């Protein structure tokens with residue numbers, strides 16, 4: 001397990017630091033490989049950073065981004081992570097945003113569509129930005145979901161699974177499509193962004209207990225191959 005802590009005074013400072021890191025990693029990818037591939041958490045925490053990043057100067061036509069996970073809702077639904085990314089990244093002219101779901105959000109069709117899309121993007125992500133819920137979920141790897149073991153299986157090559165959180169989280173009570181743990185870990189830079197003392201306590205538990213069935217984020221934090229940059233603010 002390797003992780004590096006970045007503590008910030010408040011959520012605004014965290015957003016500034018996250019945007020600067022994303023910008024630096026994209027620039028390096030463009031110089032070294034001529035393109036950049038990003039997986040970006042949904043929810044709420046990282047969106048100020050995405051808005052700041054989108055206002056920065058990059059050759060966005062060579063950047064592709066996708067959500068780390070998606071709620072199985074139509075693309076115009078308020079809970080759709082892709083919709084949030086589209087709005088936050090509107091200033092990034094030329095950016096390609098890939099969906100993990102079909103337009104109508106049908107879960108099984110979306111799983112097939114996500115796998116087909118990922119087959120066209122076999123390269124390592126240049127950056128993965130992850131969030132975490134107070135139940136220890138990251139992306140949409142939820143504790144107790146019937147598909148969790150499959151999503152954590154390091155041997156899986158399909159990259160994405162349908163996940164049915166059980167119980168459904170009240171703030172977004174939908175089936176999900178999540179990148180698998182192995183696809184998330186196929187990355188040059190992994191960032192976990194979280195705010196607040198309640199999530200800090202969950203992070204400490206996941207650092208102390210490597211069982212990802214209790215805290216799925218542990219699958220990332222304890223992955224032998226990964227260095228995880230944890231950005232936290234009160």
Ligand SMILES: O=C1O[C@H](COP(=O)(O)O)[C@@H](O)[C@H](O)[C@H]1O
Nearest residue numbers: 041042043044045131132133139
């Ligand atoms: O449902 C989700 O929640 C997590 C955490 O979101 P946050 O707003 O508490 O930061 C997010 O990382 C994930 O992408 C999203 O689908």
